[in-house]
Amino acid sequence: MPDPSVRARPVLLFNRGCPPCVTISRLAAALSFGVVARVPLDTAAARDFYRRHPALEGMPVLVDGENVSAGKAIFVALPRVLLAHGYRRARALAALRRPDPSRKT
Numbered sequence: 001m002p003d004p005s006v007r008a009r010p011v012l013l014f015n016r017g018c019p020p021c022v023t024i025s026r027l028a029a030a031l032s033f034g035v036v037a038r039v040p041l042d043t044a045a046a047r048d049f050y051r052r053h054p055a056l057e058g059m060p061v062l063v064d065g066e067n068v069s070a071g072k073a074i075f076v077a078l079p080r081v082l083l084a085h086g087y088r089r090a091r092a093l094a095a096l097r098r099p100d101p102s103r104k105t
Helices: 019-031 044-052 073-097
Strands: 011-014 037-040 061-064 067-070
Touching: 011 019, 011 044, 019 037, 019 073, 037 044, 061 073, 067 073
Parallel strands: 011 037
Antiparallel strands: 011 061, 061 067
């Protein structure tokens, strides 16, 4: 059974038709060392997100679980996203290394 603390990758929603948005998304993905996945607006996931958050429509948006950052604030949120991702990965690895207490040796 997978650890519930390990969530999907953080995603950055961006508009392919907006050159500054493409540049921002590429830069953010590079600064995140590949942790953040770039997702264009024409995908179903992006349409669903913007349907729930109409005020953010058209802006690059970084989504990490319940945390949402939009516009230039994505660069401020990147360190938090990287630390949270690293913490979740470390917990998942620690859970794998922990011996099963019900198993007798």
